[in-house]
Amino acid sequence: MKTRNKFVIGGAVILAVLIALSVQGLQEMTVFFYTPQEVLASPGKFEDKTIRIGALVQKGSVEWNAQAIQLSFKITEDGKKFIPVFYAGVKPDLFREGQGVVVEGKMKGQRFEANQLLVKHSEEYTVETEHKKNKEDYYKSIQAQ
Amino acid sequence: MKKIIFLLEWTSIIGLLACALWVFLKLPIEASQGFPQKIMYLHVPSVITTYLAFFVVFVFSIAYLWKRELMFDQIAKASAEVGLVFCALVLITGAIWGQTTWGTYWVWDARLTTTLLLFLIFMGYFLLRMSVNDRDKEARLASVLGIIGFLDIPIIHKSVEWWRTLHQPSTLFKVDSGEAKPSMPSELLYPLLATIFVMLAFYLFLLLLRFQTEKRIDTLNQLLAETQD
């Protein structure tokens, strides 16, 4: 009976954790990040709140100050509306222009101050065989003629 | 039975080693992620195996509730345990991979949260089994939980499409205008498919070994009950 009670208590603890997780998880997981458009559309709603924004890094907007360890860039989802991001931290290895990122932080006026920078990676995998591919395309084009 | 287990054990272990050699010695480095992409050859096959293991739990749980055959419950229990091990490894390899590519071990996005939920449900499954003394009652309750637990898997699989997640959508099951088109060049794809195939054989070995053990444990418990009479 005693061991049985232990399992009942163990089960109850796990159940409690499960419920707590799902409540916390469901809130966060259904909207893991907002888009720049959503944030720009209602600035009052997001001002000074910790949020995540997911978007692409605009090409040519990245400024990396290696001495001060400061990174700034612009993010966008449509290439028309941008949010400038400021991040005081190390640049991740896979951080590139045109890459999808998720930044966590707060809107401070027009600027987003991030305390975490996550790199999203796409489901597309490629190998560096541009040379090979070009060659194949070339032969295909010859055959097509 | 013993022979089949032995054969499966060694072919799958040799197969896994061969796949690992293929992945590390022959494969080109993936362009955007570089070397850490090799974790994919552990992570994705483990995911598929987890799916299959809990699907087996689902099927044999239904079969038990229907036919009340002890063997069905033994298979379901064996598969659940193996599945739980694979599920833990999915979470661990995923966390390591996440750290190298995303820059974090864990986030509470839909894909990761629902996968953790699956792990916790099947932890609960074994706690439930341990807390019930009557063998038939144990099997019935576990079957119900096993069926419910499996229903999390379609949610996990679709989570990347239904919600915004940090986790990328499926590479392997990508569909482009009605056609299955894995977004991966064949030189990276074939070893992945091979590893999945071999890992499923490895799962089958573990399942049979664990099932054998489960049968003997039930025989032992019956003998013990008889001696107490």
Added chain:
Amino acid sequence: MLIGIEYVVVAYVIWLFTFVCYIFMTKRRLKITNRAVAALEEKFTESSTHSMTEKNK
């Protein structure tokens, strides 16, 4: 060229170690159970033959 190799190594080692332990534990469990079953069965047949001889007397 091999940036991040430590992560790959850790992932593969954890995976391998887990299954080495899991297979070892499961096989040991099977062995112990087999032994216990065999011992009990022997006890059963012994006691039954014993009672049979008792009756025959």
